[in-house]
Amino acid sequence: MRGEYKVPGGKLVAVDLAVEDDRLVDVRLSGDFFLEPDEALEVIDRALTGAAASTPTGELARRVTDGLDEAERTGALAGPVAMVGFDARAVAVAVRRALGLATTWDDHTFEVLRPGPLPPRTLAALDQVLTEELASGERGPTLRFWEWDERAVFIGSFQSYRNEVDEEGVAAHDVTVVRRISGGGAMFMEAGNCVTFSLVVPGSLVDGLSFEQSYAFLDRWVLDALGAMGVEARFSGMNDVASPAGKIAGSAQKRLAGGAVLHHMTMAYDIDADKMTQVLRIGREKMSDKGTRSANKRVDPLRSQTGMARDAVVEELARHFVEHHRTEESALRPEELARAEELVRTKFATPEWLHRVP
Incomplete structure (x- = not known):
């Protein structure tokens, strides 16, 4: 499944995913946004993987934010995270659209x-x-x-x-x-x-x-x-x-x-x-x-x-x-x-x- 969300005044956020046993798997974030460092993209994918398909938008956004914060805190990233043209909520909206819970x-x-x-x-x-x-x-x-x-x-x-x-x-x-x-x-x-x-x-x-x-x-x-x-x-x-x-x-x-x-x-x-x-x-x-x-x-x-x-x-x-x-x-x-x-x-x-x- 694929969901897209164009941030007003910002960039396009797309998420491809599958669902197994009511859980998100194979989550892949993409888009024309700017994100630093590069490794943050994989962190976001991992943060969303395993979430229940019914997870509300706010909780999905928190998973993204918490995952990035944890990666920064533990030194798993080469530097501080910069999300330009999108944010964690935009990613969550794209996920919800992929699941058919949010519409366009x-x-x-x-x-x-x-x-x-x-x-x-x-x-x-x-x-x-x-x-x-x-x-x-x-x-x-x-x-x-x-x-x-x-x-x-x-x-x-x-x-x-x-x-x-x-x-x-x-x-x-x-x-x-x-x-x-x-x-x-x-x-x-x-x-x-x-x-x-x-x-x-x-x-x-x-x-x-x-x-x-x-x-x-x-x-x-x-x-x-x-x-x-x-x-x-x-x-x-x-x-x-x-x-x-x-x-x-x-x-x-x-x-x-x-x-x-x-x-x-x-x-x-x-x-x-x-x-x-x-x-x-x-x-x-x-x-x-x-x-x-x-x-x-x-x-x-x-x-x-x-x-x-x-x-x-x-x-x-x-x-x-x-x-x-x-x-x-x-x-x-x-x-x-x-x-x-x-x-x-x-x-x-x-x-x-x-x-x-x-």
Whole structure:
């Protein structure tokens, strides 16, 4: 069996192995990484040999680290170990993929959903519905692009309502406030000023990755698509995407006990910053700190850097994903929309949920 893992921003790690009596045998590590001294490669192979096939990623990584540390301590190596472009966890992920316990993009067919405009709370409820359906096996992995006609503020699951939202601004601009199921920060979203998608994937796709690594892994295709549109995008911090001109996007995640992962991103296309600072308290502080408060100020990284209409940007993102992954066009089922509307009524529109963190 063979497993491969391309480290985000790093090198390719490959592991060939066999399994006998539920134990790893004939383990052989390879790749285009850099490793010193040469003998460390054999140390890693020996450290993994004999491990149970069910060994979790973290324990496999510890076996690699402990084996190298022991070899250094006993003088079995000609010098200190240097792993460049990969690490012990990357090796463990490649092992898990060889065993079929961790998957790659190519192992899945993604359903692409573009249902058209929906109310903001319905959009948030669909995140929960589709993620739960993947966990229960009712639907496969999905990529869903959002559309909406209302002004809305989406706040993170753990944010304080009163610290984030200005009630007077919300009333003045007829804004719907939505608390989503994922963490992260608040976002002011008018129709046409943002690009948002939700990606629902099995936990096996991010098996062994830290949260920070999983953000970069799941957003890599977005950076490639932005690059094709002329945007010099890069990862910034744990869950943001930025360019030399500033922040472009932010991502958030929610992982369910059933093994499904919700990952979504909102990209700023052309935001009315003055309106945003009237609606979001934290937005007001951030804009003030950066000295960018002014009449008619706009935050428009995607519009200004691509020169493309918002719909064209969405089309390019969808085209890039379809060209690089196995996909099929799909649609929301009536029962899914009904379930989402029921969640709006019983959860997302209730004061108990909206103000669960006062």
